[in-house]
Amino acid sequence: MRFYNNLTISQKQIVWAWIFLALPVLFYVVIRFYPTANAFVLSFQEWNLLGDRKYVGLENYTRLFSDPVFWKVFKNTFMYLILGTPVSLVLSFIIAYHLDKVRFMHGTIRALYFLPFMTSAVAMAWVWRWFYQPVPIGVFNNFLASFGISQIEFLSSTTNALPSVLACAVWAGLGFQVIIFMAGLRAIPQSYYEAARIDGVSTWTVLSEITIPLLKPTIVFLVVFSSIGFLRIFDQVFNMTTNNPGGPLNSTKPLVLLIYDTAFNGFNMGYAAAQTVVLFTILLVVSLIQLRLLKDS
């Protein structure tokens, strides 16, 4: 105590800072940095959890890049991104743009759109899975049948399964994007719109010259945020295809599910680690490209 009392104020601050940070720094080193390094190291090794870890150089990566299943999965992962991000962005912008102009029952309507965001992805994946069943079970096909439209194979078709799974993910994330867009719209000063109104500018011009350019930070945030989400999709795919995860014929399998399979069904730890490094690289590159593109233009 006497030692502490003899310290200057700035020295005391240093002592306190490290008292506050000691445990957290230990946590970040042990639970974040060490495992990250371990994943990289493991990606150059072969290990089935039982024997010794054996260095195999780049073998996991060469094996991965010559595996047709990996390329199928790679394509699927980007399909989720390429379809999911624009669709959810455009939908949520349209909803937010119009909802911003509505006063009557504003709060209630906003809550309706936001409610799916508060649900559990696993629970809702099972609800959507039920919706997609053939007649007489599934809601969608029953609905179509009542109009005399022929059935659609949703989850059992190799072409329809991926968009069907994606629809559930888009639905769940839409509310969050609407709320963020509305906050962005609110932040645009009213005086801009008043000036445009006095000049008699058309609605479309206001939208393309004022609203969208001023929403740029919001759009950048949402594009990056939702892209990362779609590239990491897992819960919906796994639960809507539990009888054959990622099926039919790997047509819905995303990278995260491949990693899960390789590591925890195949116990190929090194090979799975190499796949996680690929995932990490994809996420990094996609976010950097998007930040660059959207910030510059």
Next chain:
Amino acid sequence: MASQDIAVKASTDALFSGSSRNSRRNMGQFIRWALLFGGGILMIMPIVFMVSTSLKFPFEVYNLNLIPEEPTIENYTYVLEDGRFYGWFINSLVIAIVTTASAVFFDALVGYALCKFKFPGRYLVFIAILSTLMIPTEMLVIPWYLMSKSFGWLDTYWGIMFPGVMTAFGTFLMKQFFETVPDDFLEAARIDGLNEFQIWWQVAMPLVRPALAALAIFVFLGNWTAFIWPLIVTNSVEMYTLPVGLSSFGDEVDVAWELIMTGAAISTLPTLVVFLIFQRFIIRGVVMAGLKG
């Protein structure tokens, strides 16, 4: 001059073409409202169908009416008497509450230290923590699994919780909010003889309460719905969380959709009810966390 012109124009509009233009505008506004409202109803249909089917007898499931002809809570008694869902519910609740408390406490602690203390290495610690945001959870699950295996954490509460007891996102969020706390307040408390921990807890923390609540909502929801890590780290049925339990239950009962919908309702209704009670507050919190974080 300009404002006079507008006033004149507005009054002439009202006199001559105003009424028809107004009614057209009202019509447009009504269509806008109706479409938005209809879309909103569509958005909640999966939730409505889930609840409605969970209240139906098996023979009525294929009947797509929203209000069951003979409502029953038999599915709920069946699912809960089975015992597993009850256990999973408790597991999820304990894990979500403890993790939320821990993450909010530590994220605020670290955010405060990085914001208000001057010490060598401050920038390095901040950048290091921030950089972990770039590492996806999916990359860490394999090393975490190996770690849990060698420390005997597999299939324990601690094993499910440890990756989430602190979050980089929350640290960043709290640091942003502590910037708004004036240093004079802290200095005044220092002169009053409070130690640094007391200053943080008694003076600074109450001033960022809205941010703490926003963070708590995010962390709780994240842990309540977390799937991949609990799926990997648990292997006995008693240790499952609700999402993992529901996933295995759905496989097991296969086509008994009324039971699956009951399980789904049990695992998702609690967060929906909390949302409906604190709606305004939660939306404000989500915007705050989303934009500042």
